[in-house]
Amino acid sequence: MSRVAVCYLEKDAGRSETAEILTLARRLGAEDVTTYVLAESAGRALPAVGRLVVGTLPSIEALDSEGLYQAVRALLGDERPTWLLLPEGRLLQEVAARLAGAWGYEVVLDATEAVREGAGLQLRRQAFGGKAVVNLFASGALVLGLRAGSLASEPVPPVDGEVRALETPAGILTGRRRTEEHGPGLKEARVIVSGGRGLGSREAFAELERFARAIGGVVGASRAAVDEGWAKPEQQVGLTGAKVAPEVYIAIGISGASQHLAGMSSARTVLAVNTDARAPIVQAADVTFVADWQGLWPLLRQAMGVD
Amino acid sequence: MRIFVFLKTIPDPEAPADAYRFQGREVEAARAAWVLGPFESNALELAVQISEKLGGELTALALGGKEQEVGLRRALAVGAVRAVRIDIETGEGWRSPLATARALARAASTLGGADYYVFGRQAGDWDQGVMAGLFAGLTNLPFVPLVRAVDVRAGELQLVRELPDGWEEGVLAAPAVLSATNGPGTLLRIAKVRDVMQANRKPIEVLSLPEEPAESLRLQAVAPHEARRSGRVVSGTVAEVAEALLTELRRLGLVGGMTT
Numbered sequence: 001m002s003r004v005a006v007c008y009l010e011k012d013a014g015r016s017e018t019a020e021i022l023t024l025a026r027r028l029g030a031e032d033v034t035t036y037v038l039a040e041s042a043g044r045a046l047p048a049v050g051r052l053v054v055g056t057l058p059s060i061e062a063l064d065s066e067g068l069y070q071a072v073r074a075l076l077g078d079e080r081p082t083w084l085l086l087p088e089g090r091l092l093q094e095v096a097a098r099l100a101g102a103w104g105y106e107v108v109l110d111a112t113e114a115v116r117e118g119a120g121l122q123l124r125r126q127a128f129g130g131k132a133v134v135n136l137f138a139s140g141a142l143v144l145g146l147r148a149g150s151l152a153s154e155p156v157p158p159v160d161g162e163v164r165a166l167e168t169p170a171g172i173l174t175g176r177r178r179t180e181e182h183g184p185g186l187k188e189a190r191v192i193v194s195g196g197r198g199l200g201s202r203e204a205f206a207e208l209e210r211f212a213r214a215i216g217g218v219v220g221a222s223r224a225a226v227d228e229g230w231a232k233p234e235q236q237v238g239l240t241g242a243k244v245a246p247e248v249y250i251a252i253g254i255s256g257a258s259q260h261l262a263g264m265s266s267a268r269t270v271l272a273v274n275t276d277a278r279a280p281i282v283q284a285a286d287v288t289f290v291a292d293w294q295g296l297w298p299l300l301r302q303a304m305g306v307d
Numbered sequence: 308m309r310i311f312v313f314l315k316t317i318p319d320p321e322a323p324a325d326a327y328r329f330q331g332r333e334v335e336a337a338r339a340a341w342v343l344g345p346f347e348s349n350a351l352e353l354a355v356q357i358s359e360k361l362g363g364e365l366t367a368l369a370l371g372g373k374e375q376e377v378g379l380r381r382a383l384a385v386g387a388v389r390a391v392r393i394d395i396e397t398g399e400g401w402r403s404p405l406a407t408a409r410a411l412a413r414a415a416s417t418l419g420g421a422d423y424y425v426f427g428r429q430a431g432d433w434d435q436g437v438m439a440g441l442f443a444g445l446t447n448l449p450f451v452p453l454v455r456a457v458d459v460r461a462g463e464l465q466l467v468r469e470l471p472d473g474w475e476e477g478v479l480a481a482p483a484v485l486s487a488t489n490g491p492g493t494l495l496r497i498a499k500v501r502d503v504m505q506a507n508r509k510p511i512e513v514l515s516l517p518e519e520p521a522e523s524l525r526l527q528a529v530a531p532h533e534a535r536r537s538g539r540v541v542s543g544t545v546a547e548v549a550e551a552l553l554t555e556l557r558r559l560g561l562v563g564g565m566t567t
Contacts (some may be wrong), residue, residue, distance in 0.1 A: 064477065066449045089471050093452050097404075097437035101444020106405045106524040107437045126532060127433045129320050132329045133532045134433075140523025172449040173477030179467065191561060215561040223345075229491040233455060233469070239434060240346075240488065248559055257321050259345075259431075270536065271555060277540050280323055289552045290542040299549040304562055 002119065004030040005081035006049065007072060007091060009060060010039035013046050017087040019153035020146055025049045025085055026154070028116050036075050037161070045158035052161025057168060064176055065094040070169035072099065083121065084143045092145045100143040108136060109145035129239055130262030148243070149266070185234060186242040191217030191250075194237055194264070197224035198253025198274065199293060205230035207297065208252065214306045220244070222254045238263035252293050256281030308363030308481070311421040312354035312387070313411060313438070314347045314378035315369060320431040329529045332401065334432075343378035346427025346486075349493035351378075353457055353485065354425040355386045360459035364388050366418065370395065370410055376511055383506035384498035391418065391512045395519075401433075403522040408441035410519055415446070417514060422481035423464070428453060428488045439486035449483045456492030467492070 006025045012018045025033050026049045033050030042056050055075035057063075063071060072095050080103065086096050092109055100107035113124035120139040125147070127134045138144075186192060193212040195205045205225060212219045221231030223238055237244055239262040249267035253274065254260060261284045264270065272285040275292050282288045289296070300306075318327070318336030326338040343351070351367070358365040367382030369375035370393040379390035393414045395402075402410075415421065424446075429436030443450035453469035460478075467476045469488055479485070487493050498506070541551045556562040 097440025
């Protein structure tokens with residue numbers, strides 16, 4: 001008999017990633033499904049497949065990675081599901097793999113497909129910076145995370161659940177404080193103008209802001225531009241930065257390392273400006289304009305009437 | 308204070324797609340150079356900074372064949388005092404994440420353990436991003452992922468790490484497992500020529516371990532992922548290219564004026 005457990009944070013109850021993971025839990029058709037939620041207070045009905053167990057803690061936001069891990073362990077108790085499903089976010093980054101190690105489970109994150117086959121799971125994910133697609137078969141216990149947007153989610157009605165009051169776990173980081181919040185950024189943007197090493201300088205990168213503003217876009221960056229210190233890490237688009245899906249994506253001075261392409265391949269229209277017509281970005285763009293941005297920008301700026 | 312950094316040398320992820328051949332369960336990348344994985348280079352920089360700032364001794368470890376010496380020598384050139392290649396007799400190219408983490412945990416314990424264990428956030432080949440967490444779970448150590456900078460204040464390790472919606476800082480006591488992400492604070496320093504030459508003469512230890520029992524996750528196939536677009540290329544004088552780009556921006560409704 002296969003058992004499925006889903007675990008998410010209450011604040012993520014309305015997010016599409018959570019709906020996707022709940023939809024998957026339902027589709028796997030396991031005999032026994034339990035949804036676990038870490039919540040700051042009890043009493044609210046929450047979307048769940050199968051049984052709902054709510055673990056309450058006064059302040060989940062205040063937990064560091066250690067505290068969050070210990071809270072999830074306390075919530076799951078002796079539960080050892082065949083498959084534990086987690087949505088994208090802090091639980092995947094801070095808890096998933098460690099829990100798998102502690103339980104002696106395999107772990108697959110960022111799967112784009114998970115289908116039941118007999119007693120096991122047939123999985124698909126990308127690798128080699130998006131250059132390859134990998135098929136895996138999990139015949140045993142597994143912690144699983146889905147790439148956001150991999151599944152058309154179905155509505156999952158909220159239910160009332162059993163409540164367990166958890167003790168606040170000790171953390172590992174002392175003197176902890178948040179230093180920066182990411183503003184509404186790349187994920188919501190309709191138009192993204194991203195710059196890369198080909199821009200050549202911090203000043204040239206900074207100029208991109210004017211272009212982006214003129215066309216109603218926000219500025220993104222390749223990993224190279226972040227490493228150079230021209231852009232902030234939260235501006236990074238790519239497999240390990242933001243995965244974005246704007247209407248228009250304009251890549252300027254970005255050669256198109258597959259790590260980067262994996263982050264922007266869902267854009268509706270992709271334009272590129274590059275001096276090299278053989279750069280990998282050309283294959284990933286609808287139109288590539290072969291030119292040096294430094295030479296192009298003054299002409300565009302004049303034509304567009306940008307100060 | 309002892310610091311272990313786990314490195315992985317991989318086929319250059321920046322190599323063009325046609326340098327790779329994915330077929331069956333095999334990956335061939337004979338035309339791509341072996342390089343230290345991008346996030347392992349961040350891990351190495353972080354580990355070197357920790358060892359310098361806390362006055363610790365840095366050991367670099369890598370699991371695999373002789374190709375792993377590329378990353379290990381890089382580590383020796385930037386400050387590691389010891390480099391260990393973990394060698395496992397195996398007929399199979401792909402090893403499950405859990406089996407790999409078990410081998411790393413066994414190697415770490417054989418070498419006497421460390422105060423801080425530093426990993427990259429994900430290997431640049433299989434992109435699984437689970438090794439540091441699995442290792443922490445197997446060794447029952449605290450895990451702090453996605454560290455982008457470290458500093459030492461009053462003898463304590465201060466770090467800055469990434470959250471899904473921002474950044475946080477705090478002080479981390481040993482022992483703990485960290486994973487490194489990229490940023491100006493983790494950009495791997497360039498080794499001095501003299502240090503590179505010395506590193507090439509230093510020995511790389513080999514630690515032979517038995518194969519871990521087969522786990523329940525199997526690789527079935529790896530295939531090329533086809534790019535969706537095959538783009539039009541516009542070239543000409545700068546003025547011609549600028550005009551074509553403006554036309555495209557107008558067509559997309561991003562620039563006012565005449566639509567074509």
